[in-house]
Amino acid sequence: MPGISAPATKKSTTLTVAIKCRPLTEREQGRDIVRVKHDKEVVVLDPVFSKDYLDRIQNRTKEKNYCFDRAFGPGCTNLDVYTACISSVISGVVQGLNATVFAYGSTGSGKTYTMVGTKSDPGLMVLSLHTIFDLIKKDKNSDEFEVSCSYLEVYNEVIYDLLEKSSAHLELREDPMHGIVVAGLRCIKVHSADKILELLNLGNSRRKTENTEANGTSSRSHAVLEITVKRRQKTEYCNQVMRGKLSLVDLAGSERASEANSGGQKLRDGANINRSLLALANCINALGKPQKKGLAYVPYRNSKLTRILKDGLSGNSQTVMVATISPVDSQYHHTLNTLKYADRAKKIKTHIQKNIGSIDTHVSDYQRMIDNLQIEVCRLKKELADKDSQPSVKPAEKAADDELSWLNVLSLEISENAQERINLQNALFELEETNLRIRAELQYLDDAIAKKQAIGKDDAVVEALKSRRQIILDNIRENDEAGINYQKEIEENESRRCELQKMIDEAVSSNGNKTYLRILSQYRILGMANIELQFEMAMRDQVIHNQREAQRQLWNLLMRSGVDEKHLLDLAAKHGITIEDWSMDSHVGLPERKKSMDFSPGRYTRSGCSPCIGQLYSRSSCIFQHHEDFSSRFSPAGLWDPARTVCREEHRRSYYFLSHDHSPSTYLKLRNCSEQWIDSTPGSWFETPGKHPQDFRSSCPEIRTLASPFSESYLPASHHSADFCQLFKDVWNITKRQNPLEGPQFEITSSPDFYREKVTGHCETTRVAGYNPLEQSSSIHCSNPISQNTESSNCPNLSCIPSFATNGSIFVSLSPETQGHSRFV
Numbered sequence: 055m056p057g058i059s060a061p062a063t064k065k066s067t068t069l070t071v072a073i074k075c076r077p078l079t080e081r082e083q084g085r086d087i088v089r090v091k092h093d094k095e096v097v098v099l100d101p102v103f104s105k106d107y108l109d110r111i112q113n114r115t116k117e118k119n120y121c122f123d124r125a126f127g128p129g130c131t132n133l134d135v136y137t138a139c140i141s142s143v144i145s146g147v148v149q150g151l152n153a154t155v156f157a158y159g160s161t162g163s164g165k166t167y168t169m170v171g172t173k174s175d176p177g178l179m180v181l182s183l184h185t186i187f188d189l190i191k192k193d194k195n196s197d198e199f200e201v202s203c204s205y206l207e208v209y210n211e212v213i214y215d216l217l218e219k220s221s222a223h224l225e226l227r228e229d230p231m232h233g234i235v236v237a238g239l240r241c242i243k244v245h246s247a248d249k250i251l252e253l254l255n256l257g258n259s260r261r262k263t264e265n266t267e268a269n270g271t272s273s274r275s276h277a278v279l280e281i282t283v284k285r286r287q288k289t290e291y292c293n294q295v296m297r298g299k300l301s302l303v304d305l306a307g308s309e310r311a312s313e314a315n316s317g318g319q320k321l322r323d324g325a326n327i328n329r330s331l332l333a334l335a336n337c338i339n340a341l342g343k344p345q346k347k348g349l350a351y352v353p354y355r356n357s358k359l360t361r362i363l364k365d366g367l368s369g370n371s372q373t374v375m376v377a378t379i380s381p382v383d384s385q386y387h388h389t390l391n392t393l394k395y396a397d398r399a400k401k402i403k404t405h406i407q408k409n410i411g412s413i414d415t416h417v418s419d420y421q422r423m424i425d426n427l428q429i430e431v432c433r434l435k436k437e438l439a440d441k442d443s444q445p446s447v448k449p450a451e452k453a454a455d456d457e458l459s460w461l462n463v464l465s466l467e468i469s470e471n472a473q474e475r476i477n478l479q480n481a482l483f484e485l486e487e488t489n490l491r492i493r494a495e496l497q498y499l500d501d502a503i504a505k506k507q508a509i510g511k512d513d514a515v516v517e518a519l520k521s522r523r524q525i526i527l528d529n530i531r532e533n534d535e536a537g538i539n540y541q542k543e544i545e546e547n548e549s550r551r552c553e554l555q556k557m558i559d560e561a562v563s564s565n566g567n568k569t570y571l572r573i574l575s576q577y578r579i580l581g582m583a584n585i586e587l588q589f590e591m592a593m594r595d596q597v598i599h600n601q602r603e604a605q606r607q608l609w610n611l612l613m614r615s616g617v618d619e620k621h622l623l624d625l626a627a628k629h630g631i632t633i634e635d636w637s638m639d640s641h642v643g644l645p646e647r648k649k650s651m652d653f654s655p656g657r658y659t660r661s662g663c664s665p666c667i668g669q670l671y672s673r674s675s676c677i678f679q680h681h682e683d684f685s686s687r688f689s690p691a692g693l694w695d696p697a698r699t700v701c702r703e704e705h706r707r708s709y710y711f712l713s714h715d716h717s718p719s720t721y722l723k724l725r726n727c728s729e730q731w732i733d734s735t736p737g738s739w740f741e742t743p744g745k746h747p748q749d750f751r752s753s754c755p756e757i758r759t760l761a762s763p764f765s766e767s768y769l770p771a772s773h774h775s776a777d778f779c780q781l782f783k784d785v786w787n788i789t790k791r792q793n794p795l796e797g798p799q800f801e802i803t804s805s806p807d808f809y810r811e812k813v814t815g816h817c818e819t820t821r822v823a824g825y826n827p828l829e830q831s832s833s834i835h836c837s838n839p840i841s842q843n844t845e846s847s848n849c850p851n852l853s854c855i856p857s858f859a860t861n862g863s864i865f866v867s868l869s870p871e872t873q874g875h876s877r878f879v
C-alpha cells in the first residue's frame with residue numbers, strides 16, 4: 055500500500071517511569087528493605103539493620119529516597135500497574151500512535167513476571183493485547199482494522215525470530231521511512247487476542263532461559279513483541295490510514311559474572327547481556343542529561359537492543375519504563391542501581407506524532423494531493439530564496455556550515471566508535487575476571503590430583519577431580535574463544551577508527567578554512583579521547599586502589615613481624631627509594647605499628663617531586679597489581695601460601711598502558727618478541743597521524759597484544775618491578791631470619807644473574823629458580839641440600855611448576871607440603 059506521510063503535529067512528552075517491587079520469594083532469606091509510600095515514593099532502607107544509634111540519628115545511613123510517576127509495592131498486581139500507567143498509552147496505539155513498554159531491572163527482580171505474568175496475574179503483554187482487541191471491537195462498525203504481530207529476541211547480539219521454528223540470524227536495516235527495521239522478520243496478521251497469546255506462548259517457549267544462581271529461569275535474551283495496528287475509516291471520502299505500533303520489551307537478566315557463578319556459554323551470554331544493558335544504560339544516561347543544543351549524542355548504535363529501542367527511547371513513541379526491584383537486603387546495590395537509572399529516565403523526552411498515511415482511491419485524490427504538495431514546495435522554495443537573499447548568510451559561511459555538519463556526523467561516528475570499544479573492553483574484562491578465577495581453581499585441582507595420585511589412594515575422588523578439571527578446561531577454552539572474538543571486534547573497531555580519522559584529516563586539509571576546521575576537528579577528537587581516558591582512569595584507579603590495599607597489608611605484616619626498621623631503610627636507600635615520613639623516632643618501639651604507613655588516597659600521590667612510597671608503589675604495579683588481598687596469600691603463621699596465590703598475568707598485560715607512571719622510560723620500556731627495547735614516549739593521539747595510538751600500535755605489534763588477555767605473548771616487567779621484587783625479598787629474608795623458629799624457612803639471596811630461593815623445613819630440599827635478565831633465559835633446578843644433587847627426581851616432595859616462563863617472567867609453585875611459593879621477575 056503506497057502511502058504519503060502527512061504532516062502531523064508533534065507533541066513532546068517525558069517517559070513515564072513506574073517502579074514495581076516484587077514480594078520476597080520463598081528462596082530468599084533476607085530482610086525486606088523497600089518501602090513504597092503514597093504510590094510514588096520508594097524508600098530503600100540501609101541494609102545493615104544494626105546500625106549504631108548515633109549513625110541513625112545523625113542520618114549517616116545508606117537509606118535512599120526516590121520519587122517516580124508511580125510506585126507499586128509487593129501487594130500490587132500486574133493489573134494495578136497496567137490500569138495506572140499503561141492502559142492510556144495502549145489506547146493511543148489504536149489511534150495511530152507508537153508506544154513502548156519495557157521492564158528494566160536486575161536479574162530475578164520480576165521483569166518477566168511483569169511483562170508475561172501468570173494465569174492468575176496476567177502480565178502487561180497479555181493485558182495490552184486484550185485492550186487493543188476490545189478497542190477494535192468498539193470501533194469496528196466505522197473503521198477497518200488490520201493487526202499484525204512479530205516477536206523477536208536478541209540473544210548474544212544476534213536477532214532471532216521467535217515466531218519461526220528455526221530462525222536464521224536476522225539483520226537490522228535503517229529504513230528511511232520506518233526507521234530501524236529487522237529484515238526478514240515474520241509479521242503475522244492476527245484477528246484476536248487469543249491468537250496473539252498463542253503466538254506469544256509459542257515464542258516464549260523458544261526463548262533462551264537458564265538456571266542461574268540468581269534466578270531459576272533467568273531470561274538470557276531480550277524479547278521484543280511488536281503489535282502493529284492499521285486503522286482506516288470506512289467512509290467513502292476518507293483515504294487516511296493510521297498506523298500505530300506497540301513494542302513490549304522484556305529485557306534479559308543482568309548479573310555480574312562473579313555473582314552468577316557461571317562460566318563458558320553462560321558467561322558469554324552474561325557478557326553480551328551486560329554489553330546490551332550497558333549500552334541501554336549509556337543511552338538513558340545521555341538522554342537524561344540536560345543537553346546543550348546540537349551537542350546531544352546518544353550511543354544507540356552500540357548494541358542491537360538500543361538500535362531496536364531507539365524510537366521508544368527518544369523518537370516517536372509514548373514510552374513507559376517499568377523498573378522492577380527486589381525487596382531483599384542482599385540486592386541493595388542492584389536496587390539502587392535500577393532506581394538510579396529509572397530516576398535518570400524520568401528526564402527522557404520523546405516526541406509523539408500520529409502516523410497518518412493515505413490510501414490512493416481515485417486519480418482525483420492524487421491530483422488533489424499533488425496540488426497540495428506543489429503549493430507546499432512553492433512555499434518552501436520561497437522561504438529558501440528569502441533566506442539565501444539575506445545579507446548575513448555569506449556563501450563561504452554556508453560552505454563552512456555544510457562542512458561543519460559533515461564533520462559533526464564524522465565526529466559523532468568517532469564517538470560511537472570509542473563508546474563501542476569501551477563496551478567491548480568492559481565485556482573483555484569481565485570475561486577475564488572469570489577466566490582468572492577458574493584458572494586458579496584449575497591450579498588447585500592439578501595440585502590436588504597430583505597429591506592424591508602420589509599417595510595412590512582414593513581413585514573415585516581423583517576421577518571426580520578430573521571430571522571437574524575437564525569442565526573447567528572446556529570453560530576456559532570457550533571463554534578464550536569468546537575473548538578472541540571480542541578482540542577481533544576491537545580490532546575491527548580500531549580499523550574503523552583509522553578510517554574515520556583519515557576522512558577527517560582529508561576534509562581538514564582539502565578545505566579552504568583550514569585552521570578553523572583543524573581546531574574544530576581536534577577539539578572533537580579530544581572530546582572522544584577524553585571519554586577513553588576517563589575509562590582508562592577508572593580502570594587505573596581500580597588498579598591503584600587494589601595495589602594500595604595490597605601494599606598496606608604488606609607493610610602491616612612487616613611491622614607486625616618486628617622488622618628492623620633501620621635495615622629496611624638502608625635497603626630502601628640502597629635501591630634509591632626514599633620512604634617519606636618514615637622516621638625512626640616516630641616508629642621505633644611501636645609494637646602495634648599504629649603509625650605505620652598511611653596509604654590513604656591522596657597521601658601518597660605521585661604529584662610533587664619527592665619520591666615516596668606511592669611512587670615505589672606505582673613502579674611495582676606490574677608485579678602486584680590486582681592481587682586482591684595480599685594478606686590472604688599468607689598462612690596464619692605469616693608464611694606465603696602458595697595455594698592462595700593467583701598470578702594475574704593477564705591483568706598485567708591488559709592494564710600495562712594504564713600502569714605506567716609519569717616517567718616516559720617506565721611508560722614504554724617494553725621489550726618485544728624480537729628482544730629489542732622500545733624506549734620512546736608516545737605523542738598525543740591527535741597531533742599527527744603518525745602518533746595515533748593505532749599507528750603507534752602497528753609499529754609496535756606487541757603492544758596490541760597487551761590489550762588482550764588471550765594472546766600468546768607476554769610482557770616483561772620493567773626493571774623497576776625487579777627492584778621492588780628484590781627489595782621485598784630482602785625484607786622478607788630479614789624478617790624470617792629474625793623469626794627462625796616459625797615454620798618452614800625461606801632464604802632468598804640474589805646474585806647479579808639470578809635470584810635464589812632455598813626452601814628448608816618440612817621438605818629437605820633446596821630449590822633454585824633462576825632468571826637471568828641479561829641473557830633472557832630461565833631455569834628451574836631442584837636440589838637436595840645434603841647431597842647437593844641437582845636432579846629434580848631427588849625432590850619427591852617438591853613440585854616446581856614454572857608458568858609464564860616466556861620473556862623473562864617465571865611463576866613457580868611448590869607443592870603444598872613445601873609451603874613455599876615465589877615468583878621471580
Ligand SMILES: Nc1ncnc2c1ncn2[C@@H]1O[C@H](COP(=O)(O)OP(=O)(O)OP(=O)(O)O)[C@@H](O)[C@H]1O
Nearest residue numbers: 076161162163164165166167269272273306307308
Ligand atoms: N509480583 C510478583 N509476585 C510474585 N512473584 C513474583 C513477582 N515478581 C516476580 N516474582 C517471582 O520472582 C522470581 C523472578 O522473577 P522473574 O523471572 O520475572 O525475574 P526477571 O527479572 O525476569 O529475571 P531475569 O532477568 O533473570 O530473567 C520468579 O520466581 C517470579 O515468579
